[in-house]
Amino acid sequence: MISLQFLGGAGTVTGSKYLLSFGDKKILVDCGLFQGVKSLRLQNWERFPVNPSEIDAIILTHAHIDHSGYIPLFVKNGFKGRVYSTPATRDLCEILLPDAGFLAEEEAAYLNKHKKSKHSPALPLFTLEEAKASLSSFETIPFNSIKDIFSNVRFEFKYAGHILGASSVIVTIGKIRIGFTGDVGRPNNPIFFEPTPMPPVDYLITESTYGNRRHESVDPSLELEKIIKEVELSKGVIVIPSFAVGRAQEIMYYLWQLKKSHRIPAIPMYLNSPMATDVNALFIKHHELHKLSEAESKELCHVVKYVRSVEESISLNKKSGPMLIISASGMISGGRVLHHIKQFGPLESTVIVLAGFQAAGTRGEALEGGSSEIKIHGAYVPIRAKVKVLGNMSAHADYCEIVDWLKGSQLKPKAVFVTHGEASAADALRLRLTDTFGWNCLVPVQGQSVELT
Numbered sequence: 001m002i003s004l005q006f007l008g009g010a011g012t013v014t015g016s017k018y019l020l021s022f023g024d025k026k027i028l029v030d031c032g033l034f035q036g037v038k039s040l041r042l043q044n045w046e047r048f049p050v051n052p053s054e055i056d057a058i059i060l061t062h063a064h065i066d067h068s069g070y071i072p073l074f075v076k077n078g079f080k081g082r083v084y085s086t087p088a089t090r091d092l093c094e095i096l097l098p099d100a101g102f103l104a105e106e107e108a109a110y111l112n113k114h115k116k117s118k119h120s121p122a123l124p125l126f127t128l129e130e131a132k133a134s135l136s137s138f139e140t141i142p143f144n145s146i147k148d149i150f151s152n153v154r155f156e157f158k159y160a161g162h163i164l165g166a167s168s169v170i171v172t173i174g175k176i177r178i179g180f181t182g183d184v185g186r187p188n189n190p191i192f193f194e195p196t197p198m199p200p201v202d203y204l205i206t207e208s209t210y211g212n213r214r215h216e217s218v219d220p221s222l223e224l225e226k227i228i229k230e231v232e233l234s235k236g237v238i239v240i241p242s243f244a245v246g247r248a249q250e251i252m253y254y255l256w257q258l259k260k261s262h263r264i265p266a267i268p269m270y271l272n273s274p275m276a277t278d279v280n281a282l283f284i285k286h287h288e289l290h291k292l293s294e295a296e297s298k299e300l301c302h303v304v305k306y307v308r309s310v311e312e313s314i315s316l317n318k319k320s321g322p323m324l325i326i327s328a329s330g331m332i333s334g335g336r337v338l339h340h341i342k343q344f345g346p347l348e349s350t351v352i353v354l355a356g357f358q359a360a361g362t363r364g365e366a367l368e369g370g371s372s373e374i375k376i377h378g379a380y381v382p383i384r385a386k387v388k389v390l391g392n393m394s395a396h397a398d399y400c401e402i403v404d405w406l407k408g409s410q411l412k413p414k415a416v417f418v419t420h421g422e423a424s425a426a427d428a429l430r431l432r433l434t435d436t437f438g439w440n441c442l443v444p445v446q447g448q449s450v451e452l453t
């Protein structure tokens, strides 16, 4: 008998952790951090229901922190097994996990300095060094190659097209096949190939981030073209807050296309995110995982000037427009973009371009909602800049795209578990899958166990 327990990513989009137990073995699929509102983040500090030393292996679908960010803590707390991922996922984790450790240390130091924590001293969830140490647990497995991990237990990664290296995972235990979609990419992404159809499985665990929403069918490059032309005339500054992984490269792709086809004037364009710059190098290294050749990938990366040092970053704020700055973080919750919003947000000639979903409670959401001031580094900054939203910039399939993707699979699962979505999104996808395919679909709650037979 196999039991599947939902230890994260149930009723929420973060903290993905799915525990498979059978015989004396335990495998965790994804090992993510809870992110977002405080009540969720606090769950990262709770004792994990299973001692990490009792878990034999982790299989990782992709590098996003809400899927991978708990690995350093797991290793710190006694996990001795292997973390299996695709090579590109491991390379991204080498950038993302130490950064998460660094940010956790910085936050703890801040709380201690300002005596803002109930705990004395406040400690990071894990440190940069602990994150680095956890990387030695990784073992990389390419797409479509079957890996035997225990007797009668094997798995395989399938291309999911969500970010570089992202996969769906099919775990076979005895005769039972269990498919985890991971985060599913989109059919018409300009950079990534479409997700590989899910092979026949007995049980399916699907994400539902956009379980109740559709993406707009607009071309983001048209909006960017318009904004850049306007700003060239007004000599303004365009600030684009962006995630370092995926989103930054997609924006650069549109800029590259616009520049190649002479649709935009030549204004200086900067990428002020050392992490995105490192990710660009992986984008070139793993070019076989997307539609662009090595030469095209390099050309795309050259569309912007890299800003590496803190000094260069500060001096950008002294330059005048027209220019365009892409900088992290994507929802203006931290990072270098804060300094640019502080500097250029009060100017009427500035355009702040929001590319993608802005979570509740973030500065990005406040700007999207039309706030005339936002708080940065303890002080209110008036916003006179225009705020524009680039539509159709998601790395997740919407519900129609998920249904179409599953239609290509001819699945006849015994049960489907709808995870990785807010309650309303997960329930909407449950209904949609039941209506479309007649499947037995369930939305599990956090901590729930089910038996797979």
Ligand SMILES: [Zn+2]
Binding pocket: 062, 064, 162, 183
């Ligand atoms: Zn993801």
